[in-house]
Amino acid sequence: MVYPKIPLAQTVIQLCKAKGIKHIVISPGSRNAPLTIGFSHDNFFKSYSIVDERCAAFFALGIAQQLQEPTALVCTSGSALLNYYPAVAEAYYSDIPLVIISADRPKHLIGVGDGQTINQPNVFENHILYSANLKLDLKEAETEAHEALPIFKSLENKVETLLGLKQSIQEFNESEINKAINIALQKSGPVHLNVPFDEPLYERVEALSVQPEIVPAKEKPLEIEASVLSKCIDDWNTSKRKMILIGVKHPNTIEQQWLDILAKDDSVLVFTETTSNINHEAFFPSIDKIIAPLDNEGFKNLQPDILLTFGGLIVSKKIKAFLRTYQPKQHWHIDTQKANDTFFCLNRFIETTPNYFLSKLLPQTQPFSSNYRLYWEAIKQVRLQKHTVYIDQIEFTDLKAFNSILKAIPNHSILQLSNSSTVRYAQLFNINNTLEVYCNRGTSGIDGSTSTAIGCAVATDKQTTLISGDLSFLYDSNALWNNNIPNDFRIIVINNQGGGIFRILPGHKNTENFNTYFETNHHLTAEHLCKMFGFEYATASNEIELESKLETFYSESNQPKLLEVFTPKNINDEVLLNYFKFIK
Incomplete structure (x- = not known):
């Protein structure tokens, strides 16, 4: 087995492996050579070489989007890292886990006119879940030089101090890497490891010199407070107009049984965006076909008492304009990460999965007698017929x-x-x-x-x-x-x-x-x-x-x-x- 000689590179690679990060997208460079050597020589990893860092980052994002698990990016120092930023921002707002690993120059070479250097620590601070700014390994030569000298008490103390500092740096780096990757796993978003390396960069060894501690990620509980759930049930059972709006979601995240119950409730309209990956013949896709032709009376007839939202950002400008003008009495958002107050009336954010929420809500609710869905179902059919006629002509x-x-x-x-x-x-x-x-x-x-x-x-x-x-x-x-x-x-x-x-x-x-x-x-x-x-x-x-x-x-x-x-x-x-x- 081939490993990079630098302990910090070994630590990063081992902890990525321990946490199941298999896909590594590498952009060629020199400062990141220790990482490239380690990842590309271990058959556990699937490594890809992509020259353009901006393309590399979105390529990694596509992998992570599908697998719903962290994908790592590895680049050299300098402006290479900045080219990741568009994809980092996309991952941040789309809850996609990326682990950005940037090689960096030693601290004493930053800001002195050395080549290919920028201020890399915290460079993504407005669009990152966590930034781990790791410390440079203490050079082995520094301790070996002292150990070779005649043993005097003062030198012994100095050697002990240096060895202690070396251990302290290793512990700090292990802690930061564990924390960063765990956050990517727990919160499903991008994190950044900035990794300083000093030359020589290309030295290899056949055995590991460090065995980092592995701190497992903790799963976030799905439970809903009893008082919150009880209030939701009461409000749901007494509302004659409930609208569910579903934005970006992965397929198969809501069980069919809950979708079927919603479809049978005449007081519920379910609007689905193309990116929601939620389908039911009783639901309302193609939102703009319904919204766009409405006048003031139509908007008032559509205005819900309760708006329940799932998923990521909404594409339709028309439904955003409608719900901002004709606001519901209540807006609830269900998500494990964050709630955007898109319609400026959010009053309940429940931190759980939509599937878990529906599994607790729907068995304790009853369909409300209403013509809300049937009225709009008739309009949907008319719109669909006219859509077909227009496309044909x-x-x-x-x-x-x-x-x-x-x-x-x-x-x-x-x-x-x-x-x-x-x-x-x-x-x-x-x-x-x-x-x-x-x-x-x-x-x-x-x-x-x-x-x-x-x-x-x-x-x-x-x-x-x-x-x-x-x-x-x-x-x-x-x-x-x-x-x-x-x-x-x-x-x-x-x-x-x-x-x-x-x-x-x-x-x-x-x-x-x-x-x-x-x-x-x-x-x-x-x-x-x-x-x-x-x-x-x-x-x-x-x-x-x-x-x-x-x-x-x-x-x-x-x-x-x-x-x-x-x-x-x-x-x-x-x-x-x-x-x-x-x-x-």
């Missing part, structure tokens, strides 16, 4: 393309969506309920969607499809510089020659200023990127071509595939805005 645009694309995705596969128009278009459709759907909605950035999707594809046996806008895809094109991409990975790029989402927003369209600084007009394609990175490339510019290409797009291949769909940018916004008028 429009010309080929983004909206029409999404209709074909979403129908073609294979059952029981994974769909990754980029920000920002892509996920919003997807929200307008009733997506195949066998799919698992993901999107980086923590910060809603376009910067790492492709890298995240590739990380997801690597971590799962299920086929993964990414649907991306052109700007998001081009922005993250280095994501394709990755030797681990599975052959069954698929990318569909909607190329409308710019940031089409801005045409839907208020502004002066079709001016030079708008086209340059808002929409970002371009004439780029993915063709040459596909040739460079080994993707099979195809295009479609109308409905017939698209349907034809999709017929074989998911067939087996010896390389991943990308389908670029070109849509007319000048009418996409008009078609979408008219959609909401038509379904009213």
